[in-house]
Amino acid sequence: MPEPSHTVETTTGSGFATLPGGAWPSPRFDAANTGYTPVEPPSSAPSIRWQTTVPTATGDVSVRTPGTPIVADETVVLTTSAGVFALSLRDGIERWQRDLEPTITESTVDYGEELVSPVAADGKVFCPTVDGVVALALDDGGVVWRADDVTGTGIPVPADDGLAVPTTDGLTMLDARDGSQRWLDATDARLPAVSDGTVVTGGEHTVALDAATGDRRWTAPAERSAYPVVADGTVYLGTGDGLIGRSLSDGSERWRVDRGRFLIPPVVTPESVYAVERPGEAGDATFAFDRIGASSLEPRWCSAVGEAAVTGAADDALFAVQSGGVVEFTADFGDAEWRYSPGQRVRPPAVLDGCVVSATTDGTVAGIGGE
Amino acid sequence: MWRPSPRTAGTLSVVGALCVLGAMIPLSVWSAPHPGDSYVFDPPMFSGVWAQRVVVPVLTFGANGCVLAGLYTLYWRDRPAMPRWQRGIAGVTLFGTIAWLFGTSLVTSAGPNDLIGGVVGGLVAVLALLVTVPGLTAWGAGYLRAGRIRLGAALAGAPVLTGLYVGVSLSGVDFDPVSGLLLAAPTAVMAVLVGYDLWVETTPSAATRRTES
Numbered sequence: 001m002p003e004p005s006h007t008v009e010t011t012t013g014s015g016f017a018t019l020p021g022g023a024w025p026s027p028r029f030d031a032a033n034t035g036y037t038p039v040e041p042p043s044s045a046p047s048i049r050w051q052t053t054v055p056t057a058t059g060d061v062s063v064r065t066p067g068t069p070i071v072a073d074e075t076v077v078l079t080t081s082a083g084v085f086a087l088s089l090r091d092g093i094e095r096w097q098r099d100l101e102p103t104i105t106e107s108t109v110d111y112g113e114e115l116v117s118p119v120a121a122d123g124k125v126f127c128p129t130v131d132g133v134v135a136l137a138l139d140d141g142g143v144v145w146r147a148d149d150v151t152g153t154g155i156p157v158p159a160d161d162g163l164a165v166p167t168t169d170g171l172t173m174l175d176a177r178d179g180s181q182r183w184l185d186a187t188d189a190r191l192p193a194v195s196d197g198t199v200v201t202g203g204e205h206t207v208a209l210d211a212a213t214g215d216r217r218w219t220a221p222a223e224r225s226a227y228p229v230v231a232d233g234t235v236y237l238g239t240g241d242g243l244i245g246r247s248l249s250d251g252s253e254r255w256r257v258d259r260g261r262f263l264i265p266p267v268v269t270p271e272s273v274y275a276v277e278r279p280g281e282a283g284d285a286t287f288a289f290d291r292i293g294a295s296s297l298e299p300r301w302c303s304a305v306g307e308a309a310v311t312g313a314a315d316d317a318l319f320a321v322q323s324g325g326v327v328e329f330t331a332d333f334g335d336a337e338w339r340y341s342p343g344q345r346v347r348p349p350a351v352l353d354g355c356v357v358s359a360t361t362d363g364t365v366a367g368i369g370g371e
Numbered sequence: 372m373w374r375p376s377p378r379t380a381g382t383l384s385v386v387g388a389l390c391v392l393g394a395m396i397p398l399s400v401w402s403a404p405h406p407g408d409s410y411v412f413d414p415p416m417f418s419g420v421w422a423q424r425v426v427v428p429v430l431t432f433g434a435n436g437c438v439l440a441g442l443y444t445l446y447w448r449d450r451p452a453m454p455r456w457q458r459g460i461a462g463v464t465l466f467g468t469i470a471w472l473f474g475t476s477l478v479t480s481a482g483p484n485d486l487i488g489g490v491v492g493g494l495v496a497v498l499a500l501l502v503t504v505p506g507l508t509a510w511g512a513g514y515l516r517a518g519r520i521r522l523g524a525a526l527a528g529a530p531v532l533t534g535l536y537v538g539v540s541l542s543g544v545d546f547d548p549v550s551g552l553l554l555a556a557p558t559a560v561m562a563v564l565v566g567y568d569l570w571v572e573t574t575p576s577a578a579t580r581r582t583e584s
Contacts, residue, residue: 002407002409298412299412300413301409301410301411302410303410332403333403333404333411334407334408335404336409
C-alpha cells in the first residue's frame with residue numbers, strides 16, 4: 001500500500017486568500033468524462049483551507065451518499081438527501097440551497113447507489129430530481145426551468161446548447177435553454193459521454209448517437225460497462241473483460257487490455273490512461289498506461305491501493321479515492337504525495353488550480369489547498 | 372579440485388568488498404524514480420528503481436561469489452596448518468557461505484510473483500547465516516590463537532561488529548540513509564583484509580609458518 005509523504009491535518013484554515021482558478025463543472029470534469037483537467041493541483045503539504053457540513057436528511061431515506069461535488073464560477077455545488085447546496089469556493093460559506101429531492105443512480109466509483117450529481121454549464125446547474133430535471137441559476141439557485149415530463153436516472157451531460165439526460169425511458173436530449181425535449185432513444189445510460197457531435201452511452205451495449213438528431217451511428221457487441229470515456233476519437237470502456245478502446249467513428253475495437261477486470265471507467269489524459277484493476281481475489285491495483293497513439297496502451301506503473309478508484313487527474317498528478325480518503329499520486333512514476341483521511345468515505349474530489357474540493361458521505365465538504 | 376591462485380583470489384576478495392559496498396549505496400543517490408509506492412514497469416536507466424533491479428542483484432551476486440572465492444582459497448591455503456577443530460569449522464563455514472550465496476541468489480532472482488522462490492531463498496539464507504556467523508567467529512578465533520591478528524580480527528570481527536550494529540539498530544537508533552553501508556562495512560573490511568593476506572602470503576608454506584609459530 002502506498003505511504004504518502006504527507007497527511008492533510010484536520011485543522012481548518014480561514015479560507016483561500018487567493019481564489020483557486022479552474023473549474024470542475026461535472027463529476028468527470030468534462031462532457032467526454034475524461035476526468036482530466038490541465039491545472040496544477042496542490043502537490044506539497046496541502047492543508048484544509050475551509051471545512052463545512054451541509055445538511056443531510058434525518059428521516060428514512062434509502063440513499064444518503066451525496067453526489068460528487070462540482071465547482072463552477074467560484075461556487076461549489078453538491079447534492080445531498082436534503083437538497084441541492086451551493087457554497088463559496090473561497091471560504092465554504094453557504095450561498096444558497098434548494099429543497100429538491102435528487103434522484104438515485106448507480107455509484108460512479110463503487111458498488112451500490114448514490115444521489116445523482118449536478119452538472120454546471122453556462123451559468124446554470126442541472127439536476128435530475130424525482131419530480132423532473134431542474135435547471136437552477138448558478139448565482140442564486142433560482143429555478144430557470146423544470147422538465148416535469150422526464151424522470152432522470154443518471155447524471156446529465158451538457159452538449160453544446162443541449163443536455164443529454166439518462167431517464168427511465170432511455171437517453172433524451174433536452175434543450176439546455178428551456179428544457180424542451182429534442183429527441184429520445186431507448187438506450188440504457190448512467191453517465192453518457194459527448195464528443196465531436198456524438199453521444200456515447202455505456203451499459204449492456206455501447207451505443208453511439210448523433211448528438212443533434214439522436215440517430216444511432218453504431219452499436220457495439222455486448223460488453224457491460226458503467227459509462228464511457230472519449231478522448232481523441234477513441235471510446236475508453238472499463239469492463240469485466242478488460243479495458244477496451246473503440247473507434248468513436250464506427251465502434252470498431254482498436255485495442256484491449258485484457259489483464260483483468262476494469263469495472264470503473266478510466267481517467268484519460270493527453271499522455272496517459274489511469275484505471276483500477278479489480279482482480280477479485282486480491283486488492284485493487286491502480287495502473288498508469290502510456291497512450292501509444294490510438295492503437296495500444298503500455299503499462300507505466302501500478303500501485304496497490306486497496307478498494308479504490310482513480311477519479312481525476314491534472315498536470316503531473318492523479319487522484320485515487322480509497323475507502324479511507326483521497327490519495328494524490330505523481331503521474332510519472334506513481335509516488336504517493338499526500339493523503340486526506342477525513343474518517344468517512346469520500347466522494348470523488350473536484351480538482352482545481354492549487355485546490356481540491358472533497359466531500360464525505362456525511363456531508364462534510366472541505367477546500368484543500370497547497371502551501 | 373581447481374582453486375584460484377592466492378593472488379587471484381585476493382584480488383577477487385577485494386573486488387567483492389567493493390561490490391558489497393556498491394550494493395549498499397543508498398538508492399536515493401540515483402536519479403528518479405526511486406523505489407517507492409508503485410511498481411514502475413520500465414524504469415529509466417541509472418534511476419533508483421533500475422539500480423535496484425539491475426545493479427544491486429549483480430553486485431550482490433558478484434560480492435558473494437568473490438568473497439566466497441577468497442574464503443575458499445584461504446581455507447585451502449591454510450588447511451594444512453589448522454588444528455582439526457578449526458579445519459572442521461572453516462569447512463562448515465564455507466558450506467554456510469555457499470548456502471548464503473545460493474539463498475540470496477534465489478531471493479534476488481525471484482520475481483514479484485515468485486513467492487515460493489523468495490521464501491525458500493530467504494529460509495536458506497537465514498539458515499546459512501546461523502552457520503556462517505558463529506563459524507566465521509570461531510574460524511577467526513583460531514587465527515587469533517595462532518597469532519595471526521590480521522586474519523583473526525577480520526574473520527571474527529566482521530560478524531561481531533555486524534551483530535553489534537544490528538543490535539544497536541534494533542534498539543531504535545536510525546542510521547538512514549547509510550544504514551546499508553554501515554551494515555555491509557564489516558564484511559567489506561573483512562574481504563579486503565582477507566584479500567590482502569592472500570596477496571602477500573601466496574604460498575602455503577608462508578602462511579603455515581606463521582600459523583605454526
